[in-house]
Amino acid sequence: LVKIGDYVAAESHLTCGACFQCRTGLAHVCKNYKILGVDRDGSYAQYVVLPEGVLWKTDPSIPPELACLQEPIGNAVDAALAEDLTGQTVLITGCGPTGLFAAAVARTAGAATIIASDISDYRLSLAKQVGADHVLSAKTQPPEQLAAAILDITAGEGVDASLEMSGNPEALHQAFRAVKNGGRVTLFGIPTGPVTFDLPNEMIFKGIRVYGITGRRLFGTWYRLAGLFKAGLTIRPVLTHSFPLSEFATGFELIQSGQCGKVVLFP
Structure with a gap:
């Protein structure tokens, strides 16, 4: 009380x-x-x-x-910690405030490597300050280059967890493509309209787990x-x-x- x-x-x-x-x-x-x-x-x-x-x-x-x-x-806490992040590689797509909070939470929770992507250099600079190890510009790098950069950082494995914080359709696809087989994707960003997915190849055959985050x-x-x-x-x-x-x-x-x-x- x-x-x-x-x-x-x-x-x-x-x-x-x-x-x-x-x-x-x-x-x-x-x-x-x-x-x-x-x-x-x-x-x-x-x-x-x-x-x-x-x-x-x-x-x-x-x-x-x-x-x-x-x-x-609290939104970032639920997004980042839907599963244990200890020792894991994490991708955060979208570095608005909640994405930045998610980077800070992931760092504190023991993530081994944090990759952040956004179209804003300003926001990417903030991501570095709260714990991102690698920042990737979605403004200057086309999707295939971003995908290649993520694979390079992860030695060809992909990330353990993707936290999609933007709602941008391309970022949504990036989150699913970047996660390794058996990994997990957490969705917080809200798209402005319907988004079409290749369910077999982006989700089902990869055996990934998907979490939707709302509230706390x-x-x-x-x-x-x-x-x-x-x-x-x-x-x-x-x-x-x-x-x-x-x-x-x-x-x-x-x-x-x-x-x-x-x-x-x-x-």
């Missing part, structure tokens, strides 16, 4: 507590969930009213500008993230800009430019 004065962060998925999913430990895919900031007023405000059950007591040593990022970092497991992901912070998870390089709430328009313009990592607004 929380009390007045507690330092908290909020889960953005407000669940019903009554559906099959909620009653069987799958509340993150609740049939009736509402999203803070989508289905009801969000947190671009000085005060927010929320159910007590979605509040997470936060370690006071974590500063507010990082504590407020726990919810999106309540509250298993949050406990896991707390442990990662204690283990040294470094995310500050992803927080590139902050503005007072009154300058929200400037923050959104910066986001649209792509020349930023995560942007935080202070009320």
Whole structure:
């Protein structure tokens, strides 16, 4: 239970507590969930009213500008750690903030080699700061060159795990092509339309495992993230800009430019 004065962060998925999913430990895919900031007023405000059950007591040593990022970092935790990454080679396609968080999580969780790809040199530079060993430009290298580079890095084997964080159709195919037989692909990015796959050759005959990521497991992901912070998870390089709430328009313009990592607004 929380009390007045507690330092908290909020889960953005407000669940019903009554559906099959909620009653069987799958509340993150609740049939009736509402999203803070989508289905009801969000947190671009000085005060927010929320159910007590979605509040997470936060370690006071974590500063507010990082504590407020726990919810999106949770997506990266679930994406990266759908399976154990210890000693594995990981490909991250898409270095937006959640992809960058995933790189940091993979590094902290013991991945041996992290490869990151994106069309933005700026975002790739951030990926290096949070733990990527190799960065590949999808803007200057065509798909076949990217595939060859990944095979070269992995001695012809392919990666153990692909984390697709962009939703770009070509990046989706890259994630499946790059993973070795028997590996796994985690999907977080949302395509803007239908994407066609060669199911036999990209999935079935490779014997891969595919995970879809939405929300955070309540509250298993949050406990896991707390442990990662204690283990040294470094995310500050992803927080590139902050503005007072009154300058929200400037923050959104910066986001649209792509020349930023995560942007935080202070009320």
